[in-house]
Amino acid sequence: MITFEELGLEEQLVKATSDLGFVNPTAIQEKAIPALINGAKDLIGLAQTGTGKTAAFGLPLLQMIDKDQKFPQALVICPTRELCLQIVKEITAFKKYLPTVSVVAVYGGSSIGLQIKDLKRGVQIVVATPGRLIDLIERKAIHLEEIKYVIMDEADEMLNMGFQDDIEFILQNTPIREYTWLFSATMPNEIRRVTKKYMSDPMEITVGAVNTANKNIEHQYYVTSAAYRYETLKRLIDYNPGIYGIIFTRTKMDAQNIAEKLTREGYNIDALHGDLSQPQRDKVMKAFRDKSLQLLIATDVAARGIDVQGITHVINYELPDDVEVYTHRSGRTGRAGMTGVSLSIVHSRESFKLRQIEKIVKAPFHKMDIPSGTEVCRKQFLFFMDKLLNLDIETTSLDAYMPMLMEKFADVSKEEILKRLSVLEFDRFLKYYENANDLNIRDDRGRNSQRNGRENRDGGRDRSNRGERSEGRSRERFPRNDENSDMAKLFVNLGTKDGFYKASFLQYILDLSDLKKEVLGRIDMREMNSWVEIDKKSANKMIKAIDGKNYKGRRIRMNDANSRG
Structure with a gap:
């Protein structure tokens, strides 16, 4: 396999990538870096989220800018604060042995005064969200007259978020721009129009088929009625006890309501939506990155630019309206060579939309049965047993307490101790699932048995869920x-x-x-x-x-x- 050294990068950059543990470039890096270093003026790079696009443009940028001139020469535009900070973090790591190079992030939700001070100190690379950048331009706090390089990262997401006019305004205000590089996961017609208007005969690099899903992701779907969507969600979470994932909803009300319900029922979850202030959003994201939260529930807009490693599952509480959005959702998992699962909860009338998505992402979708209560309990027990057996007991300081434990449990059998441990962990869980109904839609009789089973099991609580059922039906x-x-x-x-x-x-x-x-x-x-x-x-x-x-x-x-x- 090819190494970073063979791509034509200067010694300081190769050393920085080596320090980061990078030896072999990803496919997009292998194709884009030599092309950009060798003078490709305009370039379109199409690759899925999480394939290393920041290094694909960041490393050539660090090599090509004038390191001795302290004014903005390169502008990286991205859709969200999170992605902005992530790009700066990565470029900062790559410039480890280039002490004269400065990179600054400018984004909304943070002090514009401090960002202006950072710009005045002298900087070669500015990473910006469109709104804050335009604000700085209008205040005359940043001058783009000397910008030679403009990079648009996650271009499809920027257009989905309605930033087309902002992007065009920015491009119009970079009069001596010589290089325009655009990186995107998908290639909708709107992006094609922007490239025709502002790029001249661009080189196009495609890694994998355009708009296709990551091959490391398994796509599954579960069919249920609108009234049982929430119950199905709980069942899927319980069936995957080691889950570390994001649940996507269509509206902020759904995100907040579902997060509150699941929290009350003991799930380790929080919501991310547009009503949160920036400090609240930062707090939620920090807890999720630290894995203090097991699950994050978010709207598509609020989740833009989130890049968290190790996500095992993405759950689509409802399918997105725009089928291309599915690619972005599912792309949050299966990153950096790891595998992931994208689960979708669908109504029987959504089969046509499902086929559309399957066609666009060019990956098979597997219809799965919603697990029964017995299957869920079995899965939880197996997970609990593995966790118990794999506990690292050598690093704990229990030796002083062992004589007391041995004395206390001297007359208790191993079987009884295991049973007591299981009751402690699973009693509430087992009681909940002992008479769980079948949530799979099979025929009219099956749907009636769903409803009857739920009413018998939930009793009076069923009345409180009628609003939820009505809401589900109204959306259909x-x-x-x-x-x-x-x-x-x-x-x-x-x-x-x-x-x-x-x-x-x-x-x-x-x-x-x-x-x-x-x-x-x-x-x-x-x-x-x-x-x-x-x-x-x-x-x-x-x-x-x-x-x-x-x-x-x-x-x-x-x-x-x-x-x-």
Whole structure:
């Protein structure tokens, strides 16, 4: 296999990669680094998340910039604060033996004053999120006139988040840009349009098929009714006792509600969504990275740019509306040569969407039965036994207590001790699952037995879950409103014929209404009109902001989906 030394990197960079334990480059690094060092002006690198794209552009960048000039020469644009900090951390590690090189992160949610001070000290590489960078440009706190290199990382995610206008503004403000490098996991048409406008005959490097999923990830799906989605989620978590994963929901309300329910039931979980302040978000992410949390539940927007090693499972509580989003979700696991599992909880009517996703990611999806209560208990017991046997007892300081333990348990058999240990660990668990119903949908009779079994087992508690069932059903009947749902559905007479695609339409309605992305659920776009799912509390604000406005000489009409003629 080829080594970093053979890619043409200078000695200081090879030494830094060696110190980090890197010997052989990944596929994207092997192809991109020599091309960039040898003068490729414009380059498109397509590779899945977690394949080492930062080193693919970071190492050539460190080699090519003028290390003696203390002004911004290179600009790396990325979608989120987390990714921004991660890129800076990696580039800082690569420049270990280049003491005159400085790299600075600028991003929202942190003191702009401190970031301005960092820029004034002199810096060659600036890593920025689009919003904060534009803020600095408008304050004249950063000058892009000398920028020669512009790198767009996770370009597809930036466009999904509605940053297209911001990216174009930034590119227009780098007048002497000589090199434009774009890295992305997928290649939607919107990115193709940006590359045609701002890049000249770019070299294209593709590692694996475009938009395909990581081959180290196994894709599974479980079919149940909307009413039993939450119960199925619990069953899947319990069936995978060593799980360290992310659960994706469509809305922030789902993320918060499910996190609260699971926390009350003893699960080690927290939520990540748009209502969190930056310090709260940092606290949640630190706990998850430290593995103080076993599970993180997040919306797609809130999870942008998260890069955490060792994630074993991704659970799709619901399938995403945009099938390309599935690639990003599942790509959080199976990184750095490790294997991972992507689990999806689906309704029987979602089989068409499932086939669409399967076609795009070019990977087989395996239909699995939802585990029975007995299977879950067996799996938990096996995990507990392995954990018990593999405990490192040599490093503990129990020797002083052993005589007391031996005396206390002198008349207790080994069998009884094991039984007592198991009761201590599993009593509540076993009682919960002893009469667990079958959650698999097989036929009409099976669905009735699901409901009857749940009612018999849960008794009075079943009444408290009716709201959850109603909410699940209301989502399936989109765009009809349901009084028990937290979401309203709005109709608007704008569609793809008006020149919108989903990301640009999302940005347009949020800009007009001054609302956050997290208040939105699904967006269903047609040629002439669209339906928008939105938090009921924000629905009136959006209608008042948009209804009656003009778009290209046409009056916009927005109202409750039920009221339209």
